[in-house]
Amino acid sequence: MKNVLITGSKGRIGRVIKAGLKDNNICDFDLPEFDAIKAKQYLKLFKQQDIVIHLASRWDSEGWLRETVDPYNTQLVLSILECVRLAKVPKLILASSVQIDDFYHHNTKSLIRPLERVKPPHPYGAHKALFESLGRELAKNHGTEVIAIRFGGVQTNNKPLPHPFEDAVWLSHGDCQELIRKIVNTPPVSGRFTSMYAVSNNLNRLHDTINPFGWKPVDDSSTLKVT
Numbered sequence: 001m002k003n004v005l006i007t008g009s010k011g012r013i014g015r016v017i018k019a020g021l022k023d024n025n026i027c028d029f030d031l032p033e034f035d036a037i038k039a040k041q042y043l044k045l046f047k048q049q050d051i052v053i054h055l056a057s058r059w060d061s062e063g064w065l066r067e068t069v070d071p072y073n074t075q076l077v078l079s080i081l082e083c084v085r086l087a088k089v090p091k092l093i094l095a096s097s098v099q100i101d102d103f104y105h106h107n108t109k110s111l112i113r114p115l116e117r118v119k120p121p122h123p124y125g126a127h128k129a130l131f132e133s134l135g136r137e138l139a140k141n142h143g144t145e146v147i148a149i150r151f152g153g154v155q156t157n158n159k160p161l162p163h164p165f166e167d168a169v170w171l172s173h174g175d176c177q178e179l180i181r182k183i184v185n186t187p188p189v190s191g192r193f194t195s196m197y198a199v200s201n202n203l204n205r206l207h208d209t210i211n212p213f214g215w216k217p218v219d220d221s222s223t224l225k226v227t
Contacts, residue, residue, distance in 0.1 A: 002184055005029050005049045007036045007080060008056030013095070013154045013176070017053060020177025021184065030056065036076050039083035046087035051184055053093040054080045062124060069127040077131050085142045093183060094135045096150045098169045098197060100128045103206045111208035114150065114195045132195055139193035146192065147183055151176075152199035152207070160221050168204045172219035175200045182213040189213075 005027040008014045018026055027045065028034075034042060036056040046052065054077070062070040077094075084092050101112055102121035120126040128150075135146040152169035153160055160170035179198055189212045197207035203222040209215070 001025060002050040003027065003048055004051045004053065004184065005046065006053045006055065007034075007039075007076075008054075011055055011057075012156055013151065014055050016154055016173045016176050017055070017180050019173075020180055024184065037072070037079050039079045040086065043083060043087055046083050046089060049087070049089050051091045051093065052080065052084055052089050053095075053180070055095045056080075057095070062127070067123060069123045073127065074130070077134060081134055081138050084144055085138060089144060091145045091183075091188070092135065092138070092147070093180070094131060094146060094148045096128045096132055096148045096195065097125070098150050098152050098199065098207060099125045100132070100150055101125065103169070104165060106206050112197070112206055113208045113210065114197055136193045139191075143192070145188045146194075148193075148195040149179070150195065150197045150207075152197070159224065165206075167221040168202055168206050169199050170202055170221040171198055172200045172217075175217040175219050179211075179213070179215045179217075182215045186213045 001024055003025045004021055006014055007029045009018055009028040010030045056076055058070050058072050062073055100118045100120055102119055106112055118129050120129050132148045135148050138144050139146040152171035153166055154171045154176055158173050160166040196211040197209055199205050199207050200219040201217040202220055209217055
């Protein structure tokens with residue numbers, strides 16, 4: 001059983017992840033009780049954690065359909081990274097996105113691998129690339145294991161949105177929960193930094209889900225026979 005703090009625990013992905021970690025001690029870190037941008041005010045709480053999962057973000061002002069980024073979200077990440085460093089939290093799971101790459105124009109037979117150089121197609125993707133770079137620096141210089149998960153589409157109704165490519169990047173609740181459980185229970189990986197794509201085993205998926213945690217997605221948007 002691990003102590004796990006989840007920023008943005010009341011959000012769409014946060015609720016899914018929390019439901020999958022019932023066997024652990026979960027600390028809900030969300031508004032209005034907790035403000036992630038003031039994380040250092042809760043340093044004592046962070047020192048009690050085995051793992052921090054950072055999901056909190058201001059979504060109404062930033063996204064892949066917008067041409068701008070919200071500096072507030074940068075401050076959120078910086079605040080959490082600094083607090084994790086000061087509290088010496090062993091493991092940080094950092095929310096990234098499949099939008100970090102231009103998969104909309106991916107026209108080769110090979111899957112997009114996480115170790116390839118990313119080519120963000122919009123400001124939102126570039127912002128996620130920045131967050132991953134900051135996480136890599138924390139892992140390299142301060143000893144915290146950092147896992148940047150490039151989440152696919154996790155929806156409240158557990159079905160892909162009716163937009164192009166959404167069925168290719170869909171991530172089911174079950175696959176998402178199993179991934180987080182694997183990461184929570186896996187000892188530190190070599191290099192202490194991992195970036196990975198998190199999409200279900202969709203018939204037309206574009207992303208390689210290779211990872212060092214033994215996670216193998218099983219659900220498929222083409223059948224929607226989810227587990």
